[in-house]
Amino acid sequence: MDTRVVTAHIPIELAEQIDELATRLDRPKGWIIKQALTSLVELEAKRQQLTLEGLADVDAGRIVDHTSINDWAKSIDKPV
Numbered sequence: 001m002d003t004r005v006v007t008a009h010i011p012i013e014l015a016e017q018i019d020e021l022a023t024r025l026d027r028p029k030g031w032i033i034k035q036a037l038t039s040l041v042e043l044e045a046k047r048q049q050l051t052l053e054g055l056a057d058v059d060a061g062r063i064v065d066h067t068s069i070n071d072w073a074k075s076i077d078k079p080v
Helices: 012-025 029-059 066-076
Strands: none
16 A cells, blocks of 8 residues: 655644553554544545435435424323
């Protein structure tokens, strides 16, 4: 896998936390940062996917009106 160096200024406290985590996990700091960035990128991709799916549902008319949601929420507190 080809790699590229990326430089970023981060708060000292965060850098110290990365140092501590690397020591505790017995992993290089670069590995810790790569894992964190990979997780962030995957999370943001999933958020984007879910947002687009939600917008497609709205465009297709697959929605629930506000009154129905309120009625459902009120029914949760009622004994069966």
